[in-house]
Amino acid sequence: MAIIDPRHAAKQLIYERIFRSATLSAAILVLLILGGVAVSLARGAWPALGHFGFSFVSREIWNPVTDQFGALSPIYGTVVTSAIAMLLAVPAGFGIALFLTELCPPLLKRPIGVAVELLAAIEAARRLIEQARHPVALVSSWGSNEELGAFKQALGGRFAAFVKQDWVPQPGERLDDDLLIRADKNPNTAAARALFPQQDDSTRAFAEDTDLVLIWGEGFDFARLPDKAKIIFLNAYLQPENGHADVFIPISIQTERRGHYTNFEGVVSAFEPCFPRKASIADAETLFAAIAATESAHA
Numbered sequence: 001m002a003i004i005d006p007r008h009a010a011k012q013l014i015y016e017r018i019f020r021s022a023t024l025s026a027a028i029l030v031l032l033i034l035g036g037v038a039v040s041l042a043r044g045a046w047p048a049l050g051h052f053g054f055s056f057v058s059r060e061i062w063n064p065v066t067d068q069f070g071a072l073s074p075i076y077g078t079v080v081t082s083a084i085a086m087l088l089a090v091p092a093g094f095g096i097a098l099f100l101t102e103l104c105p106p107l108l109k110r111p112i113g114v115a116v117e118l119l120a121a122i123e124a125a126r127r128l129i130e131q132a133r134h135p136v137a138l139v140s141s142w143g144s145n146e147e148l149g150a151f152k153q154a155l156g157g158r159f160a161a162f163v164k165q166d167w168v169p170q171p172g173e174r175l176d177d178d179l180l181i182r183a184d185k186n187p188n189t190a191a192a193r194a195l196f197p198q199q200d201d202s203t204r205a206f207a208e209d210t211d212l213v214l215i216w217g218e219g220f221d222f223a224r225l226p227d228k229a230k231i232i233f234l235n236a237y238l239q240p241e242n243g244h245a246d247v248f249i250p251i252s253i254q255t256e257r258r259g260h261y262t263n264f265e266g267v268v269s270a271f272e273p274c275f276p277r278k279a280s281i282a283d284a285e286t287l288f289a290a291i292a293a294t295e296s297a298h299a
């Protein structure tokens with residue numbers, strides 16, 4: 001026979017009441033937010049309804065010349081496109097979830113789950129880019145020639161791009177000699193600056209209207225970012241600053257990919273991967289092309 005400590009039972013009862021109150025408060029808050037949205041929409045629509053009456057929502061006419069308007073066509077289009085999206089997305093979502101949790105072989109579960117998560121991150125990044133009006137990109141000086149070219153082709157026209165130093169010399173470190181060491185610790189600064197002439201000098205202030213910052217690579221102080229700017233962070237490993245990002249996508253490091261660098265004398269040299277890349281990590285070149293492809297698909 002189990003013996004229950006009355007003090008433990010009383011404490012458990014308190015926890016249950018707190019949890020019940022918290023969930024009830026959350027449910028009420030959701031209803032209040034929905035009510036607020038409805039009130040806001042009604043206030044915004046009231047001028048049109050007051051002028052044209054409730055027939056505004058049932059007429060198809062849209063003629064600025066005669067000052068006659070109706071909202072039936074856009075309402076119908078919104079409902080139909082939303083229904084089609086739900087018709088496709090709901091079965092696909094349930095099917096993928098059911099397959100991953102119940103039917104998928106263990107050997108495939110991890111790669112497929114990672115691919116789904118990566119696609120979700122790419123879509124989230126695409127939405128932020130689409131919504132941004134004054135986006136800024138901080139371009140990695142460790143990116144290969146191929147990755148830099150892919151960024152310029154896919155997203156260069158969308159961002160104000162600045163080349164940043166991923167690695168900076170440490171105090172007391174020797175910066176230059178006659179053979180190997182150079183003051184620049186970043187292997188592809190020359191190619192990056194050839195494509196993106198503007199440089200980030202670590203002290204430059206961002207414009208107040210900057211609403212999105214894409215940070216590619218290491219070596220950036222998140223404290224410099226505008227308070228309200230959204231963040232897309234592309235880096236190899238999880239670090240404390242990743243928690244500030246709205247979207248984090250892990251990308252491969254130099255030893256996990258192949259490509260070319262252009263050194264300070266303009267000499268192009270190739271490098272090869274030393275280690276296999278994990279399935280959960282994307283190459284920046286492929287990632288930029290994927291984001292551009294999703295943008296084109298939604299255009």
